[in-house]
Amino acid sequence: MSQSLPTIGHLIHGENVTGEHRSQDVFNPATGVAEKRLLLADKATVEQAIASAEKAYPAWRATPPLKRARVMSKLKNVLEANAEKICALLTAEHGKVAGDAMGELQRGIENVEYASYATELLKGEYTRNVGPGIDSWSEHQPLGVTAGITPFNFPVMVPLWMWPMAIACGNTFVLKPSERDPSSALLVAQLALEAGLPPGVLNVVNGDKEAVDTLLDDARVQAISFVGSTSIAEYIYSRGCAKGKRVQALGGAKNHAVVMPDADIDNAVTALMGAAYGSCGERCMAIPIVVAVGDKTADAIVAGLKAEIAKMKVGPGTDAKNDMGPLVTKAHFEKVKGYVDQGVKEGATLVVDGRGVKVAGHENGYFLGACLFDNVKPGMVTYNEEIFGPVLGIVRVNTLEEAMKLINDHEYGNGTCIFTRDGEAARYFSDHILVGMVGVNVPLPVPVAYHSFGGWKRSLFGDLHAYGPDAVRFYTKRKTITQRWPSAGVREGAMFSFPSNR
Numbered sequence: 406m407s408q409s410l411p412t413i414g415h416l417i418h419g420e421n422v423t424g425e426h427r428s429q430d431v432f433n434p435a436t437g438v439a440e441k442r443l444l445l446a447d448k449a450t451v452e453q454a455i456a457s458a459e460k461a462y463p464a465w466r467a468t469p470p471l472k473r474a475r476v477m478s479k480l481k482n483v484l485e486a487n488a489e490k491i492c493a494l495l496t497a498e499h500g501k502v503a504g505d506a507m508g509e510l511q512r513g514i515e516n517v518e519y520a521s522y523a524t525e526l527l528k529g530e531y532t533r534n535v536g537p538g539i540d541s542w543s544e545h546q547p548l549g550v551t552a553g554i555t556p557f558n559f560p561v562m563v564p565l566w567m568w569p570m571a572i573a574c575g576n577t578f579v580l581k582p583s584e585r586d587p588s589s590a591l592l593v594a595q596l597a598l599e600a601g602l603p604p605g606v607l608n609v610v611n612g613d614k615e616a617v618d619t620l621l622d623d624a625r626v627q628a629i630s631f632v633g634s635t636s637i638a639e640y641i642y643s644r645g646c647a648k649g650k651r652v653q654a655l656g657g658a659k660n661h662a663v664v665m666p667d668a669d670i671d672n673a674v675t676a677l678m679g680a681a682y683g684s685c686g687e688r689c690m691a692i693p694i695v696v697a698v699g700d701k702t703a704d705a706i707v708a709g710l711k712a713e714i715a716k717m718k719v720g721p722g723t724d725a726k727n728d729m730g731p732l733v734t735k736a737h738f739e740k741v742k743g744y745v746d747q748g749v750k751e752g753a754t755l756v757v758d759g760r761g762v763k764v765a766g767h768e769n770g771y772f773l774g775a776c777l778f779d780n781v782k783p784g785m786v787t788y789n790e791e792i793f794g795p796v797l798g799i800v801r802v803n804t805l806e807e808a809m810k811l812i813n814d815h816e817y818g819n820g821t822c823i824f825t826r827d828g829e830a831a832r833y834f835s836d837h838i839l840v841g842m843v844g845v846n847v848p849l850p851v852p853v854a855y856h857s858f859g860g861w862k863r864s865l866f867g868d869l870h871a872y873g874p875d876a877v878r879f880y881t882k883r884k885t886i887t888q889r890w891p892s893a894g895v896r897e898g899a900m901f902s903f904p905s906n907r
Contacts, residue, residue, distance in 0.1 A: 480517050567630045567876075670702070
């Protein structure tokens with residue numbers, strides 16, 4: 406590990422904090438070269454960030470919602486003005502191609518824009534005369550110090566799912582981004598200060614399990630949001646709840662796309678290309694499994710995908726002509742490649758093998774070409790587990806009912822879609838599939854910012870989904886106030902029944 410690399414620290418109370426910490430290198434996945442040194446926060450540093458958020462909370466809670474909303478409005482403009490700089494960091498540390506990086510940032514900005522509607526979203530409910538001379542109303546009150554733990558695959562967008570709404574609701578926030586690609590989240594937090602966010606309202610600590618456990622265990626943290634793998638989501642949920650915190654933990658996925666015999670095959674193939682191989686397959690809403698109804702359908706899908714994959718350009722994200730960049734780290738590259746090896750051993754037919762892809766001038770980059778399997782069977786590791794890479798498998802079935810049974814039997818229930826021209830089939834599928842987000846001729850049914858995102862089964866731990874209306878519910882607690890002002894000088898007798906019954 407080189408000590409001469411630029412150092413990434415933490416943002417606490419508006420200041421860059423370094424000091425002596427454990428550290429690790431941050432690599433450019435297109436070159437395999439370490440370009441930065443990341444400091445990993447110890448328990449004391451995380452506690453410093455929590456203390457900063459706790460100190461900032463009373464004044465921020467008392468700030469009128471309109472003023473909090475105006476900070477979000479200004480932040481939207483600041484993010485748009487700095488889009489190229491943010492996306493360059495995304496490409497340098499995650500490997501995303503330029504269009505994908507810009508798309509991620511735009512979806513994040515849409516959540517900032519939704520948070521700027523806080524004045525409307527935080528309006529309570531009021532009823533006059535619930536009883537004789539008695540009025541009642543409800544309010545959305547903030548929780549206090551809140552925290553978020555975010556994944557490597559969307560280092561800008563997922564943090565923006567969390568802290569803008571938490572802050573707009575009057576909370577303060579501690580963010581722990583992924584240690585694999587932390588710079589873009591840190592830059593966005595610094596830009597929030599430029600947009601007028603007071604120091605301490607948003608703090609960023611970079612770290613690993615020590616930082617995570619400190620956030621989970623500290624009694625000052627009232628709520629935790631998490632996005633990542635199911636095993637870690639379950640750990641975050643169980644440990645956080647045991648400490649009395651409100652927790653939403655979004656986990657893994659294995660999203661199936663059903664293709665019916667009557668589907669527009671050409672359009673389905675085009676849609677599946679982006680859904681399977683976009684962002685190198687490193688997203689929880691990717692489509693890694695196509696369930697083709699009928700052999701004729703499957704043969705047409707395989708032929709179409711094979712032809713489209715041959716046209717794909719794989720290379721560094723800095724070249725706008727490329728369709729797919731590298732995987733995020735060498736370890737993840739080896740893990741995904743191992744899944745392809747396992748699929749071959751299990752007997753699936755490897756139609757397109759991307760393991761031998763070499764990119765001139767980037768021989769040490771973590772590049773894996775698009776892989777396509779046919780004849781994948783339930784029970785295979787490549788079917789059961791989330792691969793999180795550019796690997797697509799075709800499962801052949803005879804009926805829609807068989808396809809739906811596969812999806813409903815799977816442990817994950819994040820997203821799914823169906824390609825068909827039959828409205829009755831689409832409606833039946835949408836009504837009876839046990840999945841949280843469903844697309845009809847839409848391969849990636851990711852809700853827009855003013856709806857909420859979340860799966861079913863082992864894809865989500867907790868009752869409330871991410872962003873949208875559920876975010877207001879998650880980051881606030883309802884208080885109901887009932888009020889009566891008796892007439893001066895009027896003596897009333899004892900009351901032994903509900904006032905509203907009088």
